[in-house]
Amino acid sequence: MDVKAKVEELLQPYLNEDQFFIVDIQVSPSRTRAKITVLLDSDTGITIDECAEVSRRLGHRLEELDVFDGGAFTLEVSSPGVDLPLTAHRQYRKNIGREVAVLLNDGQTLKGKLEDVGAERIVILETPAKKPRKNDPPIAPIEIPFTEIKKTTIQVSFK
Template structure:
């Protein structure tokens, strides 16, 4: 079992009966030098700074007690994923219904739209029509361009390479 799997296993008792879930766990550095452990946690209702701090204290103490990395010093960061962190789990999509997503598909194309619904195997985005300048319209009229879907469009989770919530200050 690698260090990441061991840290994930140690975290389980602190996840409040699966109310909290692990979004990401990264371990950077190497034995003998300073090691940085970064854990991103979330829940369907969000997670507070106090919850992150409490888990960090408890987990850090447990890792110290176990001498987890031997004599190597380590830094432990426990936080929530920022709004710029890609959505990874169905639970995160559900929490963002009604928000605008920018979705990069496996084929490299990008779709942007309001998240309408989330099913077990796909999401539905209300794709916004792309606003084009006159020169771009003329250029595309000369080419046989692929038509981008507009309106409610289902996208399977298998097709999604990356999905981010678009930040709006309106």
């Protein structure tokens, strides 16, 4: 079993019965000090204290099992920043109602409010390029299959 799979297996008891979910695990091996980066989230967010608790418990378990054969390692457990693309289905669900930018596989970018998330697709209400006039037709929601999405990012607004 590779180290990434081992870390994922060891994380399971610390996910509080599926309250937290794994967004990403990265393992960067090194001759001097390996680095493990774990990104966790939940449907309501995850606090620094919760990340620290998981880090302490997971770090202790990794040392106990000597996953790196006595070698040094650095463990970072955090939440994904708002600048990182959405990757997990639960991340999409958590961000319903927020403004997103969706880069499609064909290079086109759609921006709008994330309205709904299904098993196979998302629905956004596209932001018009210009302010709509009184006689403009209403904006129809756009369904985008996950298979057509290259990357989705949250759009932060300071209005």
